[in-house]
Amino acid sequence: MKRIFLSLLASPMLLCAQSPAPAAAPAAAGVSGGGIFVGTRGLDNSGWMGRVNEYEMNKQGLRPAVRNEYWYVRDSWFFNFTGENRGDSRASVYQIDADLDRKIRIRSDLERFMHRLEHDPLANLDAAKGNVVVRHDNLAPDRAFVPGRNELRTDIVGRINSWIEWRAAHRYLQIHGETQTRSLSKCANCHSVAEATRINQKLHDVSAGLTVRLGRRVQLLYDYTNRQFKEHGATPTAQYDVAQHPATLSRAFFNRVQYDGTTNGEMPYALVPGFRKGMHNVRLAAELPGEGRLTGQFLHTNARNNHVRTNLSVDVWNARYTMPLTSRLLLKAQVRRTDMTNDDIFIQLEEPANPAGVPQAGQTYAQAYPSFGSVDWTRKSAINRTDWTAGTELSARLARLTTLRSGWQFRSIRRDNFEVERTDRNRFFAVLSARPEKSWNARMRYYLDLTDHPFLHHKAALSPEMQPFASPGNPPSPLAGLQYFSMYAARQADLTNQPTRSHLIEPSFTWTPSPRAALTVHYRASLQLNDRLNFSRWERSLHMPGAELWLAPADKFNFTVGYSWQRDLSDTLFVIPVFDG
């Protein structure tokens, strides 16, 4: 997206400077061309640049600007280079594209840009009630967080003979600089601390693949990609506050503290784990008699978290069949199955006992609150699932340049470790495209989704009134009375942002009264509703009409103008849990 924007930005200046497109028919003798732009750029900035120049260097003052393009064509040989420096080496793009006698094709590009991130002042955390204080320390109050991004990508495709092609690619991505990291202590106070942390994240992708033609009608493709990611910056550490009673400042939480500033010293936080990922992709494409086509694909991915040494594996099976039924009817069918499996993690917590002389002396948390059960548990991943998609589509040519596509798609997600075990969705759709005359064309899309048991957070909010008074003690003791785990377990309301019914309709109409004028009007409406929640309903509607006009009153004068309006409205249940805990 950014590249498109930069291209739009740069293109007007090069419009009349650029040579004819280099993709011209090859000449017997070599032909070359290009262009160079050398200039200066002066900028005046005010206010915060994080929105107005989020991805642009755009430094204040005068800076050089250079753009260059060179191309060469001879027979089946081709070379093209483009480069741009927008006044800073951290705002530059370089691209090479070369075709070596139709035997090897090389594309490589290097792109560097900055990303201005927000600096959270933490000032919204100022609140106090007696000794209970929410406070913050921003250790880098004047720092701008503008990490740089460098990406080098190279793709090479080669042809060995008429039935074997190979390809290889490398991608290197580096994100370096400073970001804001935050740690939070609680119990005595809610104490948030923010600081500047140096990052240096590097990602490498290496891939290779082969295409083999097995006869005239069958083609087999295989690709392998290996990805490695590592954070080379040091993990920040924080000295958490001492866990103590907010009012009495006595250490009352012994048997429920996993770590605090007294016993553990500096603790790591905001850790970015490294990972490696391997992807195998096998595809088979076969042309069938009667202009039918069958494709099959198997994709296997394994991603390993190098920090906690867990694996996530994904297997995808996909098959698609296309068959003309008559000269006006085309049938498509597709089935796809995805299996995702993530390793379990056993969580084993410290179980300290309260010392003598304090309430719950000699007892661990589990002993003091037997209804809580064991504090150790096995984390089963909510990612684990099987995802089926199957569908069919019928395309009918109703008249010349008029087609109707309609179909049905069924999707079923079955989750191993989540309260919503199965979500089924039926989708019905129709797309009409018509161009009965040269002067106008129309298009209409309609989608209807009907979903049983969409994804939701079961018992997400709204605990009943369980203790309408402060806990016993003076000051109230957090050890007595209602405990958080009891209150959370009693929550009643299911919440979601997923619909059970969804409509999408999108008509558009283009009128071209002459080769010098075109008017397009379009409208998009989306209505989503979930009225099967136990305490509320969730609803969202979106309306987006728009129009574009293009006029060229003279050969050397044209203009375009467009307008779109969007209205978005959503309703949901909102719960503000307020209690003295």
Place this chain on the structure above:
Amino acid sequence: MGQFGSLYDPMHWTAKNHNVFAAVNYEVSPKWTLFANVVWNDGRGRMGGIELDPSRVSAIPPGFNYVAISELGRFSALNASRTQDIAGVNYRLAPNWTLNATYYFARFRDRSPYLMNATGRSQGVEAGLSYVF
């Protein structure tokens, strides 16, 4: 009514956006070309419908201030506009040489800043010489 002072209410979020763009290219003569394009967006949105009525709560935690959280809606209130404009001229000095000058203007206007003001403006001129070979 929920546990010890909690409230629940239906909440709604409304947002309205206007987007306008325009572009013009004009070759005044074989030597002069003018171009310009303008993009303007305006977005407004906020939460509503939450009624923080302490009389509906049976037990309010001592010292808790319902008025203080009445600004909850402001936290996600959006009232901002953005414009990005370019206008320029090309002058062909010779068949292979062209002079270019372009004016850039970009502004983000944050009309309801909360915690931080994201308003910013950037404008500048780029001028240079192109050679085509």
